[in-house]
Amino acid sequence: MGFAAACAVACAAQDLRVPQSAVAGEIATISTTGSGNATFYLIGPGVSRKTDVTLGQEVPLAAQDLRNAGEYLAIVCSGTCSSANFYVSAAKPSSITFLVHPSRVPVGQENVVSGVAFPFDQHHNLVLTTQNVSFQLTAKDASLWSHPVQTQNGVAWFRTSSGKSAGPVQVVSALGDLTSRRVLQQVASDPCNLRITGQRTKAGILVQTDPVHDCAGNVVSDGTIVTFTATGAQGTGTVDAPIKQGIARAQIDAPGAAAISVASGVVMGNEIHVGAQP
Amino acid sequence: MKYAVPVILVAVTAALMVLGLFVTAQSGITVGVTKGSALHTARADSPDQALNNLLGDVQRRNWDRAFADVSTTSGTNEPGFIQDWMGSNGSLRSFSSLEGFDSRPLHITNDEAQMRVSLHFSTPVGPLEDVRDIHLIREGEVWKALWPKEEISSVPAQVIPVNYLRWDLVTGGAEDEWGSKNVDAPHVRIISMNAVDSAEGAVVMGEVTNEDTVPAFVTVNATLVDAAGNPIDEESSFDKIAHVLLPKQVTPYRIDFPTLSLKNVKNVRMDVKASLVPASADPVIGVMDQRIESDAQGKSILHGDLLNQSGQTVNIPHVIASFYDNDGKVVWVSDGYVDRALLPQSSEAFAVEIPRTVSGKVHSFHVVVNQFSLGKS
Numbered sequence: 272m273g274f275a276a277a278c279a280v281a282c283a284a285q286d287l288r289v290p291q292s293a294v295a296g297e298i299a300t301i302s303t304t305g306s307g308n309a310t311f312y313l314i315g316p317g318v319s320r321k322t323d324v325t326l327g328q329e330v331p332l333a334a335q336d337l338r339n340a341g342e343y344l345a346i347v348c349s350g351t352c353s354s355a356n357f358y359v360s361a362a363k364p365s366s367i368t369f370l371v372h373p374s375r376v377p378v379g380q381e382n383v384v385s386g387v388a389f390p391f392d393q394h395h396n397l398v399l400t401t402q403n404v405s406f407q408l409t410a411k412d413a414s415l416w417s418h419p420v421q422t423q424n425g426v427a428w429f430r431t432s433s434g435k436s437a438g439p440v441q442v443v444s445a446l447g448d449l450t451s452r453r454v455l456q457q458v459a460s461d462p463c464n465l466r467i468t469g470q471r472t473k474a475g476i477l478v479q480t481d482p483v484h485d486c487a488g489n490v491v492s493d494g495t496i497v498t499f500t501a502t503g504a505q506g507t508g509t510v511d512a513p514i515k516q517g518i519a520r521a522q523i524d525a526p527g528a529a530a531i532s533v534a535s536g537v538v539m540g541n542e543i544h545v546g547a548q549p
Numbered sequence: 550m551k552y553a554v555p556v557i558l559v560a561v562t563a564a565l566m567v568l569g570l571f572v573t574a575q576s577g578i579t580v581g582v583t584k585g586s587a588l589h590t591a592r593a594d595s596p597d598q599a600l601n602n603l604l605g606d607v608q609r610r611n612w613d614r615a616f617a618d619v620s621t622t623s624g625t626n627e628p629g630f631i632q633d634w635m636g637s638n639g640s641l642r643s644f645s646s647l648e649g650f651d652s653r654p655l656h657i658t659n660d661e662a663q664m665r666v667s668l669h670f671s672t673p674v675g676p677l678e679d680v681r682d683i684h685l686i687r688e689g690e691v692w693k694a695l696w697p698k699e700e701i702s703s704v705p706a707q708v709i710p711v712n713y714l715r716w717d718l719v720t721g722g723a724e725d726e727w728g729s730k731n732v733d734a735p736h737v738r739i740i741s742m743n744a745v746d747s748a749e750g751a752v753v754m755g756e757v758t759n760e761d762t763v764p765a766f767v768t769v770n771a772t773l774v775d776a777a778g779n780p781i782d783e784e785s786s787f788d789k790i791a792h793v794l795l796p797k798q799v800t801p802y803r804i805d806f807p808t809l810s811l812k813n814v815k816n817v818r819m820d821v822k823a824s825l826v827p828a829s830a831d832p833v834i835g836v837m838d839q840r841i842e843s844d845a846q847g848k849s850i851l852h853g854d855l856l857n858q859s860g861q862t863v864n865i866p867h868v869i870a871s872f873y874d875n876d877g878k879v880v881w882v883s884d885g886y887v888d889r890a891l892l893p894q895s896s897e898a899f900a901v902e903i904p905r906t907v908s909g910k911v912h913s914f915h916v917v918v919n920q921f922s923l924g925k926s
């Protein structure tokens with residue numbers, strides 16, 4: 272750039288005519304005036320080239336030289352130098368990069384799902400011109416939500432609430448024929464109305480939950496820990512048991528009468544009383 | 550004359566060596582607290598000496614000679630005696646060594662004695678202390694220890710179906726499209742925090758829960774901040790936490806700041822970090838017969854039994870307990886390792902100590918079991 276500033280003062284002998292609307296990855300030409308041999312310089316994002324040219328003829332710019340969108344500087348020197356700037360725009364979108372956050376979300380939460388889409392051309396230049404992007408959420412082939420958005424400075428985004436049913440949700444961003452899919456896992460929320468039943472067996476007390484659901488009726492994820500606590504004359508016994516197929520079970524070794532309570536995370540359930548071993 | 554000085558030096562050295570042996574042997578018969586390790590004397594003519602001989606040989610892993618100090622009426626055999634000291638099934642005792650011991654008599658008569666011995670082990674998880682009461686009897690002119698036969702859980706041969714969940718991780722490669730394989734870190738939350746001054750320094754403790762539907766590897770850090778907003782010290786929960794939390798599981802944590810006092814602390818900055826981790830919902834370990842009792846020294850001890858409800862050996866069980874006051878506030882967090890492996894369908898006793906300063910406030914408690922198994926991270 273220092274060289275360009277110097278040229279602005281000293282290099283006025285030749286004239287350059289640069290393209291008004293160059294597109295990334297497409298060939299272009301630069302016209303020159305004058306006669307005789309000269310040296311041509313092209314400086315731009317990711318490119319720096321020097322070639323010998325003949326003044327008065329057009330200087331071809333290869334598609335390879337203009338792969339990256341951005342500001343370019345062309346300089347011609349023959350005794351004195353002259354220069355001109357031109358801008359190379361991104362080509363038409365050829366891919367769309369799509370980010371969705373979070374990847375897992377509890378059901379029934381307000382404004383927790385967000386997505387951002389970036390259109391890029393085939394040379395990975397961000398397309399800054401306004402584009403129409405459509406966002407769509409689908410679950411089990413049913414459309415839950417859709418929203419058209421125009422990109423601003425190469426970005427389109429949305430924010431929405433999670434649904435009421437647990438399960439995978441496909442989030443699609445579409446721009447013309449281009450689509451990008453992400454999967455968002457909607458999971459059950461905290462257990463609701465946690466209830467247990469228990470009975471004495473030869474090995475102790477077998478206690479189990481009713482099917483564990485959240486308040487929207489979704490089955491709470493398998494593997495979720497349910498803590499059973501038995502309190503009796505012998506002391507306290509606790510078992511952290513994982514939910515399996517919607518139900519958590521535990522065997523508690525308590526020969527005497529015991530009061531058994533249940534909790535999962537910060538959610539408490541009911542308490543039952545089981546009599547002593549006969 | 551030129552030989553006089555060397556001769557005197559040799560004579561004095563020899564005299565001191567003999568005196569040293571004599572003094573050490575004498576210390577064995579003093580009644581009171583004795584410290585290991587004493588030199589072995591062939592003839593144990595006192596309970597102290599018999600115990601010192603036995604434990605000294607255990608320290609040196611001279612099993613034949615150590616077992617010779619055990620009465621034949623004990624009912625144990627040498628392999629069982631060795632296993633008692635060396636551990637088995639990859640237990641913590643297997644990786645430990647006896648560094649020293651203190652003993653004191655509880656009562657002594659002409660023919661029998663009861664000695665309380667504090668055994669100091671060095672282990673991969675730090676020094677551990679085990680207190681045992683050892684009964685000794687006089688057999689002729691020699692005192693010997695009555696060594697109880699170690700009760701090894703006997704589980705009948707059986708097939709235990711394991712059908713609990715397991716979570717594996719698949720990570721994307723560098724060539725994957727940007728954003729195509731983003732999986733969020735688990736969502737965990739600190740549900741309580743309490744900072745207190747203790748005899749060893751400032752302590753920050755509380756509980757943290759995994760609110761997500763996938764397992765989490767959790768670490769909790771705390772930074773003490775002074776009135777000017779400058780950090781004084783930063784520490785992590787290290788092993789005073791169950792690092793792998795299954796969905797909705799709650800673990801206590803404790804962060805120690807040795808030699809620091811809270812009087813200069815204006816604020817405590819908490820930081821909980823969680824990452825995805827492969828995990829299994831097996832084994833399930835029940836904590837039975839939990840009760841707080843006072844031991845012979847008046848200390849409050851939380852006792853209980855760990856019951857392995859699965860078919861997998863847990864090599865090193867680790868118990869972490871949070872203690873609550875009447876308002877449900879966490880007033881202390883204690884932990885302890887069990888030095889015997891927890892075999893399938895078997896139970897092992899555990900005990901963790903409650904400091905005297907908080908034992909009066911304890912209203913309830915919650916115990917979680919951390920487990921380390923060989924071959925698993």
